[in-house]
Amino acid sequence: MPNRDYHAHRQSYEMGALSDEFLQHNPLILFQQWMDDAFEKKVDEPTAMTLSTVDQLNRPHSRIVLLKAFNEQGFVFYTHYASDKGVQVGLNPSGALTFFWPQLERQVRVEGLIDKMTSEASDSYFQSRPKDSQLGAYISQQSQTVASREELEQRMEQAKNQFKDKPVPRPDHWGGYYLKPDYIEFWQGRPNRLHDRLSFSKQPNQAWLSRRLCP
Template sequence: MDLSELRQEYTKAGLERATLALDPFKQFEIWFQQATSGQVLEPNAMQIATVSSTGRPSLRTVLLKTFDEQGFVFYTNYHSQKAQDIAQNPQVVLLFFWKELERQVEITGRAEKVSSLESLKYFTSRPRGSQLGAWVSAQSNIITSRSVLEIKLNEMKNKFKEGTIPLPDFWGGFRIVPDTFEFWQGRPNRLHDRFEYRMQQGQWDIQRLAP
């Protein structure tokens, strides 16, 4: 299949150094709010790339659940492939792609586990079905059929039919602590605007990158 004629011109906006916030977390917040108000489908969806102990890369989509100047937090099973990768190599990359705004944000940094208290606070805010799902799925493990999950779900419903559902000891959050940000705005003729924030000697240095 020849896809050479499949292309899209990006014309919605531009990006200038003078309009950027000095703090990349603030710039991300501005863009995130615009993505939310711009009817982007799941603006908190982000791709996270990890690398295994053998150097094999892996990429998947997760949901950002909170961010501040400490970093970007998502939750997962600590036995999952991504968690195993992070245990061996905590350096990761996040990518947000907001196609409706013709924008991307790439964030590189170090992943670290959040506290059990922080994980518990988020876990108890989830719908009961999602709480049960965390107990049911041995994430990334091979299963013979979907019925395995359905049987396990019924077991968990019976086990926790009364009272609150406890936080699994194998489930919790990771915080990505950034060292670089790149803000990408699509432009005509593939001459996109790209600005990188890089931590240098305790402060953020901002540079324009060639598209």
């Protein structure tokens, strides 16, 4: 059994601040600035985000996926349509994303509805991927049981031979999703746990309502 006590672990956050001026910003522009900062500061895996979905029993599930683009339409990621997350999105399109950049003492939460991208958009991204990544998507039955690692590697070798001299078609079971945000929250660590939290909620007229929240 674990025998380490974490109660005494403390860290003071002192790298930045969010002034009330930021409440006047478009949250997507602010997110772009923060993502640019993460790349500039060489944060590990800056596009990694926790994607949370809900199953038919209203039980939440979370995993890390990679952000591939974002714009007014939404935050884009790609996966297997028949994976656990794909099935859950089909049952309940509500989802949430969490970005955490510890080197910057920053966190961003995004909530909204998830929908599939067009086949044309998924085709375009799939063809831009390295061929081995294409093959991995082609042979994987994501979230399904596999007998062994060896079986996966055998499938990969077979696919490499099958598509040795020709392009890999995007499989019907793989493609893109976007989460269209209706809530975005920015968190900046501050000393004494008096962190900065700014929230932006999409209104019926599509304007963003901004507020400062207690930490």
